[in-house]
Amino acid sequence: MHELLLEIGLEEMPARFVLQSETQLKERVTTFLNEARITFDTIESFSTPRRLAVLVTGMSERQTDLEETLKGPAKRIAQDEDGNWTKAAQGFARGKGLTTDDLFLQEEKGVEYIFATRKESGQETATLLPGLKQIVEAMSFPKNMRWSTQSLRYMRPIRWMIALLDDQVIPFEVADVATGRTSRGHRFLGQDITILRPNAYVEALAGEHVIASYEQRRQLIEEQIQQLSEQEGFEVPIDPALLEEVTNLVEYPTALFGAFDEAYLELPEEVLITTMKEHQRYFPVKKDGTLLHYFVTVRNGNATHIENVARGNEKVIRARLADAQFFYEEDKKADIDAQAARLDKIVFHEKLGTTGEKVRRVREMALQLAERFNADSTKVERAGTIYKFDLVSQMVYEFTELQGMMGERYANMKGEDVEVAAAIREHYLPRFAGDESPSTPTGTVLAVLDKMDSVGGFFGVGMIPSGSADPYALRRQAQGIVQILSDRQIEMTLSELIDFVVSAQLKAGLYQADAETVKAAMEDFFNQRLKFRLSEKGYRHDVIEAALDPKLTVEANEKRASMLEQATQQPTFKKTVEQLSRVLNISKKAETVVAVNPALFENDAERDLHEQIEQLIPKVEAAVQASDYDQAIQVLESSVPAITAYFDGTMIMADDEAVRTNRLSEMKRFATAIEQVARFNALTLV
Known part of the structure; x- marks a missing residue:
């Protein structure tokens, strides 16, 4: 049995890309081996800021023979x-x-x-492994670069490669770098090292101060922080995202702590935490929930001269916090309305005007929809005027992560209404998947319309997301709108909202495209976001297709999906779906719809079903109006015997045109009632 080691040595990679690149390499090698019919026992992946690697054990000597x-x-x-x-x-x-x-x-x-x-017949494994070259070249990254005279685009320049099958080098070359058996240790504490066999890789790197396993480094950092906490008697809340980033910044972690002047604790807590976490990658320190004037950081190295490292970090944070204090004091002197007026000098986008123009558009739309969102128009008008004023503050200019949060704080300091101040922060919500929705009516209406203005504006000038390209985060904003409409149970459909925004932006002269084209593209875009939300909630694909109706509110779509998901678990539901689907399918053949004439009925099954429909339609409409889809299903299920008898005894496509039209019109009328509940013919039940 063989062992394989593949290592790609690079200049330091951006921390946020390391793990996904490690996973990608493992998946590509796994696929390569499976497609090459090379069996193996295990495959492990490794990564540090300077390397991506996989180690495969128990590989077969030859491909499996193929017989197909x-x-x-x-x-x-x-x-x-x-x-x-x-x-x-x-x-x-x-x-x-x-x-x-x-x-x-x-x-x-x-x-x-x-x-x-x-x-x-299977070939020997060794003859196939030079194909690993294509895996190295095919790696894809969110951002790429070229270096020297190379045509290859890669996340960072390749500096070395190892490709070993047992004790033999697998020969190939990428970007003028040939494979070998030499790896590199820690940039400052280690040296180049020769890897004799794949199974010696991890231990050999550890000897040169490189911990190749992400999980091992992460665990080590957590343990070291816990030890510091116990020694010093404080608490270090560990942010998982920050921990992941720090783990991918170091090859040999050593945790340490430092301090800053207690006077800086007078700054808003969010300023201190943002400065430490976002700018310095420090872990803030607390005790009994109160922020202390300490921080924990992780060195890429050992504990030698750790005191000097701590002092250096203290010097850096001191300068950062001094800047933040200056910005904070200057911002407190500023007038909110004067700052809001300066938004006219900030370009939102060259095709969509200034941020000031955007604010005025959103304010006018929000005022028109205030009642629909149960918002106070006076509060909406004030919040809609100033909700982005902090973008011109010195603090937000330096620390963009604080936009909205500083605006709320400054507005409260200046005596603005509490809900108006909250709306300044809340209009950014939700900022990411899993984030909360706005809690106030004013914040809700501004959050929805600010995002809708962005989506509609960019669609109107032809800047629609395609593939993975979404430079203005329109998918995230649209997803946020869907979430807010659901969480706050807003009685407004996505179609209504799109119509409203497109009309308003058309009047503002924003569009370079036909309004109907923009509207259709936006409806499809939001339908995809709604499908994604329902999928995230665990609903089956066919249930989503059957439930989805953009003419209904997001909440109603979710209720329909929930009703169908539960109904599909019932053994009798398959019969219901089959019969209702027959009605929906045959109704599509109705080219001319007329008022149903009972005088043209030819059998009792027709009469019985007609009576059922007469009684059923108002009951279905009432249940749907009350969003009681479970009741609506029960009403429809009661008609199944009559539908079955009708189809068994009635030829809908009769030779007599009048009879045929009458029957198709009956089916069309019934189908309209059924589709108020769901498109049952989209369900796939076994």
């Missing part, structure tokens, strides 16, 4: 009347690397086809 049965054209095409192989059969054989002598006939579902069995 290939299906060709039907006999009537493959053989002529005399039993000779036709050009179609000859072409099939030639295309598979075989001859007509390898062909044979076999029946499948009552039809004879030609088949062939292809056998291929």
Whole structure:
């Protein structure tokens, strides 16, 4: 059995890309081995800021032999009347690397086809592994660069590569870097090291102050922070995202702590925490929930001269906090309305005007919809005027992560209404998946319309997200809108909201495209976001398709999906779906819809179903109006026997045109009622 080691050595990678790149390399190597029919026992992946690696154990000596049965054209095409192989059969054989002598006939579902069995002996594993070169070259990253005279685009320049099969180097070259057996230790504490066999990799790196396992480094950092906490008697809340980033910044972690002047604790806590976490990658320190004038950081190295390292970090944070204190004091002197007026000098986007213009658009739209969002128009008008004023503050200019939060604080300091101040922060919510929605009506209406203005504006000038490209985070903003409408149970559909915003932006002269085209693109875009939300809640794909109706509120769509998901668990529901689907499917053939004339009925089944429909429609409408979809389902289920009898005894597509039109109109009328509950013919039940 073989062992394989592949290591790609790079300049320091951005921390946020390390783990996903490690996972990608492991997946690519796994796929390569599976497709090459090379079996193996385990595959481990490793990463540090300077390397990505995989270690495979228990690899087979050879590929598994291949034997597959290939299906060709039907006999009537493959053989002529005399039993000779036709050009179609000859072409099939030639295309598979075989001859007509390898062909044979076999029946499948009552039809004879030609088949062939292809056998291929497995090659030795060693002869296939130079193909790992394509894996290295095919790695994709969120951001790439070129270096020297290389045409290869990569996250960072490749500096060394190891490719070992047992004790032998697998020869290939990428970007003028040839594979070998030499790796590099810690940039300052280690040296180059020769890896003799793959299973020596982890231990050899550890000897040169490199801990190759992300999980081991993360665990070590957590343990060291815990030890510091116990020694010094304080608490260190560990932010998982910050821990991941710090783990991917170091190869040999050593935790330490430092202090800053207690006078800086007078700054707002969010300023202190943002300065430490976002700018310095420090862990803030607390005791009994109160922020202390200490911080914990992680050194990429050992404990030698750790006191000097602590002093250096203290010097850096001191300068940062001195700047923050100056910005804070200057901002407190500023007038909110004067700052809001300066938004006209900030370009939101060259095709969409200034931030000041955006604010005025959103304010006017918010005032028109205030009542729909149960918001006070006076508060909406004030908040809509100043909700982005902190963008021109010195604090937010330096610490953009604090936008909204500083605005709320400054507004409260200046005596603004509490809900108005909260709306300044809340209009950014939700900032990310899993974040909270705005809690106030004013914040809710501004959050929805500020995001809608961005989505509609960019769609209107043709800047629509495509593939993975979404530079203005329109998917996240649209997802936020869907979440808010659901969480706050806003009685406004996505279609209504889109119509409203498109109309307002059209009047503002923003669009370069036809309004109907923009509207259609936005509706499709938001439908995809709604589908994503329902999928995240765990609903099946066919349930989502059956429940989705953009003419309903987000809450109603979620209730419909919940109702269908539960109903599909009932054993009798399959019969209900089958019969309701028959109505929906046949109703599509109704080209002309007329008032149903009972005088044209020809049997009791028609009369019975007609009576059922007469009684059913108002009950369904009432249940839907009350958002009681469980009741609506029960009403529809009660009609199943009548539907079954109707289809068993009635030819809908009758020769008599009047009878046929009458029956199709009945089906269309019934289908309209059914579709108020769900599109049952989209469900797939076994």
